[in-house]
Amino acid sequence: MATEADRVESNSQSSNSVEKVPSAIVRFCGDSGDGMQVTGDQFTSAAALAGNDLSTFPDFPAEIRAPTGTLYGVSGFQINFASRDVFTPGDAPDVLVAMNPAALKTNLKDLKRGGLLVVNSGAFNALNLKKANYEANPLEDGSLAGYQVMSIDISKLTVTAVAEAGLSSKDAGRCKNFWTLGLMFWIYGRDLAPTLKWIDSKFKKSASVALANTLALKAGYAYGEAAEVFHHRYEVPKAPVAAGTYRNIGGNTAMAWGLVAATQLTGLPVTLGAYPITPASDVLHELSRFKHFGVTTIQAEDEIAAICAAIGASYAGSLGVTATSGPGMALKMEAVGLAVSVELPLVILNIQRGGPSTGLPTKTEQADLFQAVHGRNGEAPVCVLAAATPGDCFHMVLEAVRIATKYMTPVILLSDGYLANGAEPWKIPDVNSLPKIKVEFRKDPEGFHPFLRDPQTLARPWAIPGTPGLLHRIGGLEKDYKSGHISYDPQNHELMCQTRAAKIEGIAQDVPELEMVVGEDSGKLLVLGWGSTYGAIREGVQRCRERGLSVSHAHVRHLNPFPKNLGEVLKRFDRVLVPELNLGQLVQLIRAKYLVPAESYPKIQGQPFKIDEIEAKIRSMLES
């Protein structure tokens, strides 16, 4: 095998016809046990190191560990990498790598017509075909005619390639993902070195496994080099990204790190109360690693206890945070009402998933906006924000912390399964450049009462137990505006309701005005988005603009209150389109508020918008 490896070395400069392409979309898919996520991660690292801009999205099965070979056990990973800015993991893959029949069955429909299909023919045995509901072997019945098919017995080639490592044949077979990765590295002209290094450190406890994976990787690469069948290699040149140090980051990690950063920027300890739920659990997992930053995580007995603990923590002078999704969010609403009533800072992270009810726990959706804005008993206004990209989660969580502490209010920050699990290169901020968030506890007993308001922000003072001279009681009954004591007075209740509403409305004065992401600030069509649809809308609008259409893209991050110029912006366009992963929620809110005939473009399939869909929709509106 050393000879094979040598051949790779010696041939690595040899160039078949290398086609320069501006971008490529590659999807790896296979059985949950086939290691597709690792393969995708390594392929991503290589693209990043090569200077491409990129975006990725994994697609896990809903089951923990589905039986091998089943349709519902298929795991996928898609990457879009390019020599220009990239904002989504891409629509239809240019290259599909399918490790077994089930993967082929569930993914083929997405592959571009004429795209490259790499199949592990070794997995296309009768049993697997049956599990995938194939009546005939698709590799043989001509049904793949529309694609460039590379049918390779990867299983067998891998076992042969790694023989030297002396693994059992089962374990040897496990290396096939690295073989495949090697082949893909060859196609895209990647350097093997970083992955080889990664293999060494990852498997340092088992030299034989490390060796086998190394051999597999190199063998796959060598196969590309040797096999006549590959007509093309591709080169995706570097993207002109801003100078800086980058890393890949997913939305949940960015959320968690944003909170870690908040401990430093506010000087406050953070207390997260959370109850595990897909796809929010990783916020808890990630945050539990940062106790040394002053982060406390409480895995509570349920979502209600989780938010109540967070409120209790805020009451006692920590920054209370809770993170959840779907049904968990519904359970928190009573307590959110209390936080509104007692006016304590609180950050609520809702990593939205498919609903209603248990719904589609592993799929993405944006259908909790109404709930965030309207979902409580009584007049209980809160601030609502939404992150647009995985990296944006870091910054938006800091914005949530800023608003929560400055205005003494709960802030709901909306993310979703797509942001949580997707990843993008993220320019690592210089910590010193991050804005400090000023937080002061009330200390002065002079003139104090717990609902004495800052005339500017209308916020009440944050007066925490342990402070001499500020003894007081708070609770969920209505309070007297002038003393903070319980009050059943009619006029006072109205005043308090209006004041709480005005406090939230006032935040509009304190957030950036809405600016165009793409396009002029007036024209025929404004595409107004929020949350994770950012990338697809941005690219879709860009494509239409390249066709000369008068369309712009604006993206709302502050959903309650809206940026103060939103109404004005809307009126400068002939038409407004609001694409959302729900049945139309933001569109209703802006229609109600601004009386503009904004049009809804709903999609509710547990999946993000495709760029194509946005493009087609805009064209259908402007080209007819």
Added chain:
Amino acid sequence: MATEADRVESNSQSSNSVEKVPSAIVRFCGDSGDGMQVTGDQFTSAAALAGNDLSTFPDFPAEIRAPTGTLYGVSGFQINFASRDVFTPGDAPDVLVAMNPAALKTNLKDLKRGGLLVVNSGAFNALNLKKANYEANPLEDGSLAGYQVMSIDISKLTVTAVAEAGLSSKDAGRCKNFWTLGLMFWIYGRDLAPTLKWIDSKFKKSASVALANTLALKAGYAYGEAAEVFHHRYEVPKAPVAAGTYRNIGGNTAMAWGLVAATQLTGLPVTLGAYPITPASDVLHELSRFKHFGVTTIQAEDEIAAICAAIGASYAGSLGVTATSGPGMALKMEAVGLAVSVELPLVILNIQRGGPSTGLPTKTEQADLFQAVHGRNGEAPVCVLAAATPGDCFHMVLEAVRIATKYMTPVILLSDGYLANGAEPWKIPDVNSLPKIKVEFRKDPEGFHPFLRDPQTLARPWAIPGTPGLLHRIGGLEKDYKSGHISYDPQNHELMCQTRAAKIEGIAQDVPELEMVVGEDSGKLLVLGWGSTYGAIREGVQRCRERGLSVSHAHVRHLNPFPKNLGEVLKRFDRVLVPELNLGQLVQLIRAKYLVPAESYPKIQGQPFKIDEIEAKIRSMLES
């Protein structure tokens, strides 16, 4: 004392100057222990028997049993009775009966200038004055100059009057409410007989108490007759009400009785799952008395268990109902989502109270509309209804049952503290005239699956455990449109979301079109109301129409979906005003849906609109 009583008899025909008035508003107020609710009830019965139309509203203290004489221990009861239709308990009382200083202090501001003030001077001692925060005795300091003051030592007169009954002086003093009632009966020329009969039956276990109350009632009446000070008696003639048998009914009783009626009209047993909460508890209390109708009540461990038990009951073939308020409603939302997902009939009664959070538990508000329509995770549409008057609660609960069973959906019926505790004369329906509600369980295994839909209603079949041949499983995960099995398919999810939405939207075809309550169906101003504001809006609009203003009143009972002609109706008016006991919720929903510049008239004081307020608002809009 027999002599006194005789005098009453003999003088009862004698007439001072009796002034005919079209209506009167009387408020009784006193300490919680003063028996004001009983007094009000008896006065109400007398007005009803005399043929007046009327409306009443009690005002309990928030405390269970506040210390005597305190401001927060004041209990009140207001009645509006008239020779014409009456729709609210009235704004400012013509007559205020105040049994102690605290009652005077808290209620005087509402009395009409020049109104009649009956005060029990016997309670105006130093201690009581202090408890009521009076620095000087208002009966003596000239501060009551603007009213016709009848200051009578009722306490003392009562004790004297009932001496014969041989009660302790404390118990004797307790009869003062009947003395007062007697006086009021004299003023309004009421027959004592029915109340005397009521006293006999109520106190049949204690002859001496019955006697004492009888004596007190007669003595009060006699006092009116004898005292020179009363210049006027009033007569409020009969109102031209439709023929029929009437009773007084409050909203919670009407709700409960509607559900009892539902057992007969649907043939289904009713299972209520509830957890006590003000002001909804009485629905549980009342319903628990009707086990013989096939009503089962479960006092659950919390609101979540309550609704889950109701859903379980519906699943097993009973009609599941839950009733709650405020924070309790917030807790139910996760389970409502499940009911939406599994498409089971469910009736949710939300007797709204002041919010946010614990808020003002004993006060009324309409601030849960947004929550009803939007307050769940995911796209989880439900039908939302609202009752307009106490008696309407009976009919609207039947409407909720009809829709829930026909469309296999949760229905939220909104009431509020004002409807719950208020009462109005209600024409008792002929049971045979009530519409039957057809409910059929699926029996036929042929072609069955649990999400097979009726093409007309889009409802799924109600297939209950215990039925041979229909074995199936349901749950909150997304289901396949074509089989009802779990499905993670993207297109299917969209189809199911749209179908659930279309099912609810379709109900609009099956409910009455919106008609005017008062006025033409086009004009300058439409006042659009919902829920308990009915009476005040109706009367306010009527008054403005009498001034010649072009204004009409329409009242929405179906809030999701709206009646199908609502959009059209709105467009026929120049302006639309939406008065609500919140900060503006319905107004936002109709602006969003119909893009009409409807204007909000919010009030959020824990109290209903006054007719005056509606009138003034309309006039300010149309007379400027």
Added chain:
Amino acid sequence: MTDTTATPVKLTKKDFESDQDIRWCPGCGDYSILANVQRVMPELGIPLHQMVWVSGIGCSSRFPYYMNTYGFHTIHGRAPAFATGIKAANPELSVWLVTGDGDGLSIGGNHLLHCLRRNLDINLLMFNNRIYGLTKGQYSPTSEVGKITKSTPSGSIDQPVDPASLALGANASFVARSVDIEAKHLGEMLKRAAAHKGTSFLEIYQNCNVFNDGAFDPIREKGQKEDTQLLVENGKPLVFGREQNRGLRLNPKTMKLEVVTIGENGVTLADILVHDESNSALAYLLAKMPFPAFPVALGVLFSEDRPTYDGDLHQQRVTALEKSGTPDLQKLLNSGNTWTV
């Protein structure tokens, strides 16, 4: 549980198998429980359509999908509340509830406790794998202190709760324990649960081979379990061990249990405490025995006959109807003060 049979039915294991693909991880202890349940069900003589399986959310709570009966996969932690409504509406149904240590003890602890004290006539199976399976491995209320999981990288600090002790404290009328792969014992326990009227609380130790593999090895694996399982039987001495020569003795002064060996230090079988299912304090002691100093008690720890919630609800309806005669809606509407115009 009510035996609701009207007509005797002869069913087989197959009859109880639904047509749905089973989606637990290969090797999961849930498979074994499912197989045993399906094996035992036919013996109960309950028609398929009279049986309802209710669950919350979790791997364990997927159970109803695999049973060819009626099934309701509800929301997390609330299954007992749904079951309450089901039995209130139709006490004739044979209702089986499946929950997990997270579903039933974490978010759902309160509903569990109220179900137990009310004695709703259902069979409640708690699959205890000491982990949250479905959410991919966080510690649960039954996880041992110091457990390293995704959410507790420095080890969990919460003292666990023992489900059987909790059930006893909550006034349960039937408390039993078994093990996922102990086919015979589990089968017996299922039948005992079915036979008991009231909430039959059966805790089943279940191996989650993906996120908490081996949690029960000491009492589950051949070679070890022979010395660690104490199979309690009513009226029988509490002996255990490979040779069945070890036993529990009560020290009447301290009111504490001791492990003794029969034949050593003069200990005879007569010294060994005899199991009494009706003694809740004994059950409490057995449930709380610390392992490995003591064996793990399996079997019916406690059983007591008393009225059921759904039975009483039903009885109240019957009594009310007997008292009132045919209900008359018109009479109700016309009751009290009325007047005619």
Added chain:
Amino acid sequence: MTDTTATPVKLTKKDFESDQDIRWCPGCGDYSILANVQRVMPELGIPLHQMVWVSGIGCSSRFPYYMNTYGFHTIHGRAPAFATGIKAANPELSVWLVTGDGDGLSIGGNHLLHCLRRNLDINLLMFNNRIYGLTKGQYSPTSEVGKITKSTPSGSIDQPVDPASLALGANASFVARSVDIEAKHLGEMLKRAAAHKGTSFLEIYQNCNVFNDGAFDPIREKGQKEDTQLLVENGKPLVFGREQNRGLRLNPKTMKLEVVTIGENGVTLADILVHDESNSALAYLLAKMPFPAFPVALGVLFSEDRPTYDGDLHQQRVTALEKSGTPDLQKLLNSGNTWTV
């Protein structure tokens, strides 16, 4: 509870009285509890500003408004969860929680149980009046079967739960009982609770004279209580009665308690079981004794020292910091795979 004093403070009862009007019904047992609490607090030497009273919703839960300390009147049933956050954020605070039998056992049963097992270092006072007071008189989880209330005109059918037994089943570290008007005993119990590190669960029988008057008369009224209260003390024989000549004996065969009279049938003081606060099974037996066949046990039924949740949370933060040194945010952001353009 932590004694959080740094500087010794000399406070009086008055110092603990807030300026708010007390709004319980005249005659309510809550007044007596409040007075006793305010009387005892100065003895604990905790500065006012270091003390937080937390509650849910109910008459009892109004308590914090009347204490001149920090106070948080939260939402129904969730007070233990708020307390968890408070102690997580500041373990130095002396946190006292007031709940009712409805607040703490009905809607809030689950939070209670998790608080107890975690052993959060707070003092948890449950005012048990066997009724829902604030909502005007519905039966509660501690109401006796057959109770006629507004919501149960035909009598309640739910078996009640005994709070102390439940707490033991939930693995509580401290379980005690007292009575609203037993000033001395209640005072002692409050001090014991305060001294215990961990969740000190103190159930206080409280008379609701409006909706459940007399519920505790047999153990509360002079003339009766002398024979019905069993005041347990660690290391002392379990005797009771006017003459203190009745006692509890354990039957070692049946593992059941018997009431015996010293001096009759040859029973001597030596036969009487001695109270051992560290024995949870004994506590369970005492808690569950059926009245009136047995007396009602008052006092500290169980107490055990073990780590507290907030203490461990704090320790984990300290250890993490020791291990890692000053946390470096920039280092975190730059950790793992990065590349520079």
